Amino acid sequence: MTFDSKIFVAGHCGMVGSAIVRRLEREGFSRIIVRSRRELDLRGRVAVREFFAEVRPDVVIDAAARVGGIMANSEKPVEFLLENLAIQNNVIEASADYGVQKLLFLGSSCIYPKLAPQPIREESLLSGPLEPTNEAYAIAKIAGIKLCQAYAREYGKPFISAMPTNLYGPKDNFDLHTSHVLPALIRKVHEAKKNGASEIVVWGSGSPRREFLHADDLADASLFLLQAHEPVDLVNIGCGEDLTIRELAETVCRVLEFSGQPVFDTSKPDGTPRKLLDIGRIRAMGWKPSIPLEVGIKKTYEWFIAFSEGF
Ligand code: GFB
Secondary structure, three states: OOOOOOEEEEEOOOHHHHHHHHHHHEEEEEEEOOOOOOOOOOOOOOHHHHHHHHOOOOEEEOOOOOOOOOOHHHHHHHHHHHHHHHHHHHHHHHHHOOOOOOOEEEEEEEHHOOOOOOOOOOHHHHOOOOOHHHHHHHHHHHHHHHHHHHHHHHHHOEEEEEEEEEEEOOOOOOOOOOHHHHHHHHHHHHHHHHHHHOOOEEOOOOEEEEOOOEHHHHHHHHHHHOOOOOOOOOEEEEEHHHHHHHHHHHHHHHOOOOOOEEEOOOOOOOOOOEOOOOOOOHHHOOOOOOOOOHHHHHHOOOOOHHHOOOO
16 A cells, blocks of 8 residues: 555544544545445446446555444344445455455454454354354454455455454444443433433443544554565454443543443343453554544544534
8 A cells, every 4th residue: 555545445424434534534545435325325336337347446555345343233133234245245356356455354353253352363253153242243254364364365356355343433423222331421420411411321231341542543544554574364353341331330420421320221132241352463463553542532522522412
């Protein structure tokens, strides 16, 4: 990838895609190509092929996906499966057919088995049953990894699959029903402060452990992988540390200067008990994360305050 490369960022309006575009711009890449959903529906194979035939990108970053938290995933398995398969099949196939030199396919740590040994190494893929609350999304993403690997094996395509841990940052989804846990906690604490409440309701038992990576760190890792010379097909991206949901809730309360307490609604699902990635592979290549959790939460809250009108 050079500064002259035509780089197509699929999903640039989302949290991950927008972080990648910001980073590419900051580095001085001048030919960044984006299309809104209205301009190009990535679920449509013909439209995607016409776009690739016309634009001929050199590099593709596939950050387009239907994503959501534990509730959205459990309630909408059909949409998570169909939409993600369609988007990634179209983008990956067109990248292969229209001469893309490098493709980065972004997935998620939920592709690994529910009870995979922790921290989870890339080798754990397909070694056991998945977590039921996000099985549909995970199966779609596993199909994407397998498609990239198949293109590499059969046609020599340098397609990379990167699996980030739970992400957060500006432009996250703060809808309490469909969001992930971190934006939900930020919003709950913000509203509790505003309303003078003394507690926030946290879903589940508080005991599941999760690892969190700021979207800007993921953008940094994405550029690193695209510029690396070592061949790599599947690579984890995380921060290397996890904490319980209770500890996370307490951290959000502290960072947002809320003196109330988290209380736990155990009628809501816990999901997988622990999800900590082994990041030895990308560390050995020379990459490491740089945004500590508390700093990232503070930055995300500042974004939320600035853009939360209408929430
Ligand atoms: O972030 P989250 O929705 O997704 O939930 P997963 C993580 C944990 O936080 C679960 C708890 O144990 C939730 O029960 N939690 C506590 C909450 N309070 C809340 C809340 O207010 N909202 C939410 N959403 N959770 C997703 C997968 O799993 O992770 C996706 O469903 C994807 O497929 C994503 O892989 C990264 O970490 O459980």
